Amino acid sequence: MKREHRPLSIRTLIAISTTATISFFVLVVGLVVTILVSGAIEDNAMQSATEIVTQVNNNLSTYINDIIDVSDYIRELARTSSSLENDSIMTRLEALVSSRDDLVGISVFSTDGNMLISTRPAIYDSKDSIASELWFSRALGGEGDFFFTGPQRSSLGGNGYVISYSTTISYRAMSKAIPAVLLIELNFNAVAELLDSAHLSDTGYIYIISNDGDLVYHPKQRIMDDVLQHEDLESINEHVFGSYISTFEGRERLTIIQTVGHTRWRLVGIAFMDELLEPLKLFRITLVAIMFFSIIVLIITSSLIAMHITRPLRELETNMRRVRDGDFTFTAPHYGSKEVESLSRSFELMIIRIEELMDKVRTTEALKRQRELDALQAKINPHFLYNTLDSVVWMAESGDNQGVVKMVTALASLFRISIAKGHDIITLKEELSHVESYLDIQSMRYRDKFRFTIDLPKELENTPTIKLIIQPIVENSIYHGIKYLQEEGLIEIKVRAEGDNIEIIIHDNGIGMDEETKASLTKKNRDRKHLTDGNGIGIENIDERIKLSYGNEYGLKIESELDEGTTVTITIPHLEPIQPVVKKNI
Numbered sequence: 001m002k003r004e005h006r007p008l009s010i011r012t013l014i015a016i017s018t019t020a021t022i023s024f025f026v027l028v029v030g031l032v033v034t035i036l037v038s039g040a041i042e043d044n045a046m047q048s049a050t051e052i053v054t055q056v057n058n059n060l061s062t063y064i065n066d067i068i069d070v071s072d073y074i075r076e077l078a079r080t081s082s083s084l085e086n087d088s089i090m091t092r093l094e095a096l097v098s099s100r101d102d103l104v105g106i107s108v109f110s111t112d113g114n115m116l117i118s119t120r121p122a123i124y125d126s127k128d129s130i131a132s133e134l135w136f137s138r139a140l141g142g143e144g145d146f147f148f149t150g151p152q153r154s155s156l157g158g159n160g161y162v163i164s165y166s167t168t169i170s171y172r173a174m175s176k177a178i179p180a181v182l183l184i185e186l187n188f189n190a191v192a193e194l195l196d197s198a199h200l201s202d203t204g205y206i207y208i209i210s211n212d213g214d215l216v217y218h219p220k221q222r223i224m225d226d227v228l229q230h231e232d233l234e235s236i237n238e239h240v241f242g243s244y245i246s247t248f249e250g251r252e253r254l255t256i257i258q259t260v261g262h263t264r265w266r267l268v269g270i271a272f273m274d275e276l277l278e279p280l281k282l283f284r285i286t287l288v289a290i291m292f293f294s295i296i297v298l299i300i301t302s303s304l305i306a307m308h309i310t311r312p313l314r315e316l317e318t319n320m321r322r323v324r325d326g327d328f329t330f331t332a333p334h335y336g337s338k339e340v341e342s343l344s345r346s347f348e349l350m351i352i353r354i355e356e357l358m359d360k361v362r363t364t365e366a367l368k369r370q371r372e373l374d375a376l377q378a379k380i381n382p383h384f385l386y387n388t389l390d391s392v393v394w395m396a397e398s399g400d401n402q403g404v405v406k407m408v409t410a411l412a413s414l415f416r417i418s419i420a421k422g423h424d425i426i427t428l429k430e431e432l433s434h435v436e437s438y439l440d441i442q443s444m445r446y447r448d449k450f451r452f453t454i455d456l457p458k459e460l461e462n463t464p465t466i467k468l469i470i471q472p473i474v475e476n477s478i479y480h481g482i483k484y485l486q487e488e489g490l491i492e493i494k495v496r497a498e499g500d501n502i503e504i505i506i507h508d509n510g511i512g513m514d515e516e517t518k519a520s521l522t523k524k525n526r527d528r529k530h531l532t533d534g535n536g537i538g539i540e541n542i543d544e545r546i547k548l549s550y551g552n553e554y555g556l557k558i559e560s561e562l563d564e565g566t567t568v569t570i571t572i573p574h575l576e577p578i579q580p581v582v583k584k585n586i
Contacts, residue, residue: 014306015299022302023295030291038280045276046254049200050243053256053269056198056206061261063194064148067165067184068262070096070103071146074182075169078108093119102190104154104162107183108171111140116171116180120156130155139166139181148263150208150216151188161188191217200254201275211264213237236268245273316344323351385411391445407444413437427580428495428502429461435470435493442478450482450489460495462577463502466549469542473506473556473568476521476539481510481566497574501554504570512562521558546572 074093081089097103097119107118113131130136133155138147146167154162162185171180195206196219208216213233220230232248236257243256254276256269388411395403414437432454439452474491482489492507513521521539543556550573560566 012306015302018302018305019295019299022298026291026294026298030287034284034287037283041280041283042277045279046243049204049254049269049271049276050256052198052200053206053258053267056195056269057258057260057267059194060191060267063190064260064262067186068146071165071167071182071184074106074108074184075167078169078171078180078182079177081172090117090119093117102187104160104185104187105156105183106185107156108169109136109181109183110171111179111181116173118156133164135164135166135183136181139168142168146262148265150210150214154185155183156185162186163188163191188217192219195219198269200269200271202272203275204269204271206267206269207231208260208265208267209233209236211266216265231268231270236266240266312344316347320347387445388441391441395444403444407441410437410440410444414441424466425464425578426467427461427578428456428463428465428504430580431465431467431470432456432493432495434467435474438471439474439491446478446483448488449485450478450491452491453493455492455494457495457497460497460502462579464575464578465502465572466545469546469570469572470504470506472539472542473570477506477508477510477566477568480517481508481512484511485509498571500574502572502574504572505567506570507565507567509565512564512566513560514562518558518560542570546570 073096077089077092093106097106105118105120107120108116109130110116113129113136115130135147135149135155146165149164149166151161151163154160155164165184165186167182169180169182170177172178191208195208195217198206200206205219207218210216230249232246232255235244235246235248236255239255239257241257241259243254245252245254247253252273254269254271254273256271258267258269259265260267388407392404392407392411395401395407414434416434436454443450443452470493474493477491478489482491490509492505494505494507496503496505539556546555554571554573557569557571558566559569
């Protein structure tokens, strides 16, 4: 019996062809991106390493130029001073050495090795021992040039390692100028610190060798004998200057070679390629993961699209039934035959009109609920509550039970007013009690950072006010004024009657603000990222609430000068006293 051939469905054909085509495109794009990005990452890594070595070289050259400047100063001092001024010269040289940690000593020798002057006692057998020193002979043979040695024991005694700088100068003795050799001994650590501070890669390093191949400094020389045996000196001598990639001791490394100005030294930077290209490994792994995920999503999406294309009528029927049952989440399928598409569009327009009418009702209710939610969120900021509770936990863990009780009590008092619904008008005493609770919490969080005073005349305690108009200003004083003070801050709150008005004056001795910052505090839609630790109520909100409640003649006035502090005056009408409205059991 001949087996009946069953062709693939359109849905299957669309899914397979779409997946294969786009998968091929994704793979090609991924390969191209990998090639391009790999080259860019490698170039950037090598350039970054080269820039680090260059910066170290510049720093080292700057330091050497500084030593040359010191040498020129001593040269001029020795040339212009008479032998009768030796004590004065010695005093100046000793002052110079004591003022710099990198200078070990300064000495001047005659051309036959006799010491003429020195800032440190000499310990050597004879003048012949000095005359045989490399720095001495190189200086005499340099005809005015200077010479740097590598790290060595001091020629004048002592246990520390120094780098010797020598040059010839003219020294005035017995009213006559004679040729002499200047020796400046430098602290070896001064050069070591310049090199050790650079990081080419996780285990990369920089060292110095002389043009003769002798080691001047290596960061591992203190923990490893014959450290140069672990360096590819043959390759370094071949390249002399520049950068190249090679494999040595089983690891691929980037070697950067630069000459150090005014010396016979070469700066060699070693960075290991596996460490430099670590970002490339991460990029490749991420790219493969993204491509794999994209193909999986593509397979699922292609199947869904194919199913959608092949079933327009059934989907339209299903959506009509859903609308009949009250589900208006309908999107008409704009595909298939012309008749189906026309019917779908007409049905969609009808649903859109119905949804518009329903959206008006939903929007009105949503706005109402959103206003209530915004008001609650503005009163209780999660960041402030979190930080306060975190402080409570910290005090509890440290055994400060009294502090825990005080902070929790203040927090409870703070929230009595913040979350009390139906009481937008409270007494000044209640408002300032709310502020005092807030300041108590903040003063415990920022120990010894500030203190505060509150002055409310007894006859004004029951004067009514809209709530939550003082605390946001105090919050602003802490976070934008007192927080940046080095000394103790002070917040003063005074309430006074002025004719038919009440003035609430909040003054701090913080850093103050300029006109631009002051204007931004009352500008609507400003950047509010600085209010993440407080209650989230903006100062412009306070001014607007006061004006809406009492009239445009009332509101806020801000006075501030940089480094002088800030004063905010709140003006509200002096109304008849009321009874306290916030109960303890709220």
